[in-house]
Amino acid sequence: MSNSPLFQPVKWADFTLKNRMVLAPMTRGRAGPDRVPNKIMGDYYVQRAGGGLIITEATSISEEALGWVDSPGIWTEEMVEGWKSVTDRVHVADSRIVLQLWHCGRASHSDFHNGDLPLSASAVKLEGDQIHTPKGKKEYEVPQPMTHEDIRRTVEDFKQAAINAKAAGFDGIEVHAANGYLINQFLDARSNQRDDEYGGSIENRFRFLAEVMNAVLEIFPAAQVGVRLSPNGVFNDMGHDGYRETFTYVAQQLNKLKIGYLHVMDGLAFGFHERGEPMSLGEFRALFDGLLIGNCGYDKETAEKRIADGDGDMIAFGRPWITNPDLPYRYEHDVELHAYDDPSQWYGGGAEGYSDYDAFREESGKEELEKLSE
Structure with missing residues (x-):
């Protein structure tokens, strides 16, 4: 067994994960217009099952939650x-997999919703690049503030998505x-300008997430539920002055x-809102007792180093x-990586640029593999 901290087993829920490498959730858009996961998606995840834990690409909990062309869903049989x-x-490939539950909110467009505006905490437009819709690239729109009924319905959608994830055989879920x-959008004080019990104070801005958690924890044991946070992130026009306290x-x-587990995007590879010093993984280590996952860059x-230092x-x-x-194999055996600087085929299409990358085992042949395994 490797001496690297990355390749030591770790306990999560009732599972012993074979290493500490997690496949990050990445939006890929391969499910097609019907949003149904397909064979090439299975190929993609099996190819990456060398990791201890797989977190799926973001998966919409309902039609209202949509905001990405051809991304998968979890609301139909x-x-x-x-x-x-x-x-x-x-599971046959000896890995564990959790489903990431997703609602795009204002990071969407009426083209996804039969002409209805997307929902958000408040009527605050996302300022940023245009969005790809089923009808082409469009400007973001001012979203519709969610009513209390919208919030209740959406919480139920998260719960039903958790029920469906369990039926689909997932080992857990990530909110x-x-x-x-x-x-x-509810947590951030710039996108949430509500004056009811879901806005204003930190406690109120947390309320929506709290209700979602209470709902999904009725379906999965707490040990099999994770949450992803991006405290430093600017993606989709995020970042407010009270981010650290929040x-x-x-x-x-x-x-x-x-x-x-708590999955924290502590790295700055997606940018930083620059409203203070970045929050570190070590800060969250002092706040959270469960498994802590670092991410981004x-x-x-x-x-x-992060694992050896005890920060994650x-x-x-x-x-x-x-x-x-086969990234775990390449890291464990110090094999050179393929370049990953051309995103032109990452976010939509078919197998090309998705499940057609060669693994080192296929390139090297048995003799080289045996030499590396000595």
């Missing part, structure tokens, strides 16, 4: 069956509260729920794992 074909294959999507409080409250050396338990990798499906 066909989607459940499609995902089950993926989880069955991943997506990062990257400027709906839950993050995310400190959020982490403390999630810790009280004894959830299985890590390589092998920085990941090993696992590290999630994204972009290098796209073009290197």
Whole structure:
């Protein structure tokens, strides 16, 4: 067994994960217009099953939650069956897989919703690049503020998504509260300008996430539930002056729920809102007792150091794992990586640029593999 901290087993829920490498959730858009997971998606995840834990691409909990062309869903029986074909294959490949539950909120467009405006915490437009819709690139719109009935319905949608994830054979779920999507829009004081019990104070801005957590924890044991946060992130027009106090409080409250893991995008590879000093993984270590996953811009050396220093338990990798499906093998054996600087085919299409990257075993032949394994 390797001496690297990355390749030591770790306990999560009732599972012993074979290493501490996590496949980060990445939005890929391969499910097609029907949003049903398919064979090439299964191929993609099986190819990356060398990791201890797989977090799926962001998966919409309902039609209202949509905001990305051809991304998968989890609200119909066909989607459940499609995902089950993926989880069955991943389990045979000896890895564990959780479903990331997603609602885009204002990071969407009326083209996804039959002309209805997307929902958000408040009527605050996302300022940023245009959005790709089923009808082409469009400007973002001013979203519709969610009514109390909208909020109740959406919480129920999260709960039903958790029920469907369990039926599809997932080992757990991750609630997506990062990257400027709906839950993050409630947490952020710039996108949330409500004057009711869901806005204003940190406690009120956390309320929506708290209700979502209470709902999904009725379905999965707390140990099999994770949450993703992006305290430093600027993606989708996020970032407010009280971010440190907000995310400190959020982490403390999630810790009280004894959830299985907290997935923190502490790295700055997606940009930084520059409203103070970045929050570090070590800060969250002091706030959260469960498994702590770092993410965003890590390589092998920085990941090993973070785990060795005790700041985190696992590290999630994204972009290098796209073009290197056997990334754990390459890291463990110091094999050179394929370049991962051309995103032109990453976010939509078919197998090309998705599940067609070569693994080192296929390139090297038996003799070289045996030499590396000595």
